[in-house]
Amino acid sequence: MSAKSFLSKAYNVRTxxxxxxxxRNWAETYDDELQQQGYAQPGRCAAALLEQLHDxxxxxxxxxxxxxxxxxxxxQAGYERIDGCDFSEEMLRKAGDRKIYNRLFQANLNRPPIVEDAEMYHAALAVGVxxxxHVxxxxxxxxxxILKPGGALIIGVNAHFYDEGSLCAKVDALAAENRIVVHVWERGEHIPGADIDGWVLKSAKAG
Ligand SMILES: C[S@@+](CC[C@H](N)C(=O)[O-])C[C@H]1O[C@@H](n2cnc3c(N)ncnc32)[C@H](O)[C@@H]1O
Incomplete structure (x- = not known):
């Protein structure tokens, strides 16, 4: 399979x-392919976090x-204590090579708990997940x-899945229950080289 064909199939997986x-198959070439296509969402999400979390x-x-x-x-935005998790061993191994994470661990985000302790983090980001x-x-x-009260919740999502509606519905329900605050969605670039737009959710857990 050529590297480019992974991105073109990413929205076809269902289970x-x-x-x-x-x-597992994409891990080796993921960075090259996404960077060649000008993957914008990580930078957008990091900038969104800088608006909320200054420590x-x-x-x-x-x-x-x-x-x-x-x-x-x-x-790159300056954050110093970043934990990371993923359910793919192969992707995690690549993340480890970067030597930027405080702790990396395997977790299926659809199967709680992610970590045992509650209220551990000042911010949670989910970019492309x-x-x-997927998730x-x-x-x-x-x-x-696992977020502290007031902790930032930043989500970067492709426009295909945003349009599907289930994520927005869940976010709306959490806002209606006063469990999250702020709650702003911004449209912009996701993977511009592949002509895919995306949304960034800027929100925070209620304090
Ligand atoms: C498009 S990649 C995004 C990776 C990274 N956040 C980025 O922006 O480059 C999606 C990631 O979500 C992970 N993933 C998908 N479903 C998952 C799940 N249920 N639990 C944990 N990780 C999952 C995949 O293994 C993959 O590494």
Missing amino acids: GAETEAFY LAAPIIDLGCGTGLSGAALS FSYG SPDSLDEILR
């Missing part, structure tokens, strides 16, 4: 098993960190559990 196999030494988590392109943007066959919007309940 967790398909997704895991997909990233660069605060512990934060990169959910579905993959090979660490999202963590690299956080590190809410999508078909379910219902995982936001567990993500909120």
Whole structure:
């Protein structure tokens, strides 16, 4: 399979098993392909976090960190204590090579707990992980559990899955229950080289 064909198939996976196999095979060439296509969402999400969290030494988590392109943007923004998790061993191995994470661990975000302790993190970011066959919007309940009150919740999602509606519906429900605040969606570039737009959610757990 040529490197380019991975991105073109990323929105076709539907089950967790398909997704895991997909990233096992993509891990080696993921960075090259995404960078060639001008992957914009990590930088957009890191900039969104800088608007909310000024303590660069605060512990934060990169959910579905993959090979660490999202963590690299956080590190470039100045954040110093970044944990990362993903369910793909192969993607995590690549993330480890970057030497930017405080801690990396394997976790299926659809199967709580992500970590045992509640309220561990000042921010949670999920860049490119809410999508078909990937992470379910219902995982936001567990993500909120591990965030401190007032902690930033930043999500970068492709426009295909945003339009599908289940993530927006879950976010709206959490806002209606006063469990998150702020709650602004911004449209912009996701993978401009492939002509894919995306949305960034800027929100925070209620304090
Ligand atoms: C498009 S990549 C994004 C990786 C990274 N955040 C980035 O921006 O480059 C999606 C990642 O989500 C991970 N993933 C998908 N479903 C998952 C799940 N249920 N639990 C944990 N990780 C998952 C994949 O293994 C993959 O690394």
